[in-house]
Amino acid sequence: MAISLEEVLKIAHLCRLEFAEEEAKKFSEELSNILDYFKKLQTLDTKEIPPTFHAVKLKTPFREDEVQSFLDIDDILKNAPELKENMIVVPKVVKAP
Structure with a gap:
């Protein structure tokens, strides 16, 4: 599936990017190759393959917050x-209503 130069320039404009014509x-060419590859992937039979959210099963990264002390607190604070x-001290990022 070929993507025209005009389509690339339109996408670039929407993304607020500027490219030279070359x-x-x-x-x-690269986007056309990617789309051709996806077209090829669509021909694969995936009926027997269950959908996944992640390729590797991992435990959730969430944990309870707990206060911990650092051994090198002075090194952290000097940065x-x-x-x-x-x-x-960090900049205020939330305005009061």
Whole structure:
């Protein structure tokens, strides 16, 4: 499935990207190759394969928050741009209503 140069430029515009014409031509070829590969993958029979969320079964990464002490707290704090009472000061990111 070929992607035209115009389609690549339109996608680039939507993504707020700018490419030289040679770059856009290269992306047109690469995207066309990717779509051709997906078309080939669609011919595979996957009826007997159950859907998965992840290729490897992992336990959930969530855990309870718990306070821990660090052995090298001074090393951590000396990298902070600003400190207040042994705490790292960060910019406010939430506005009060």
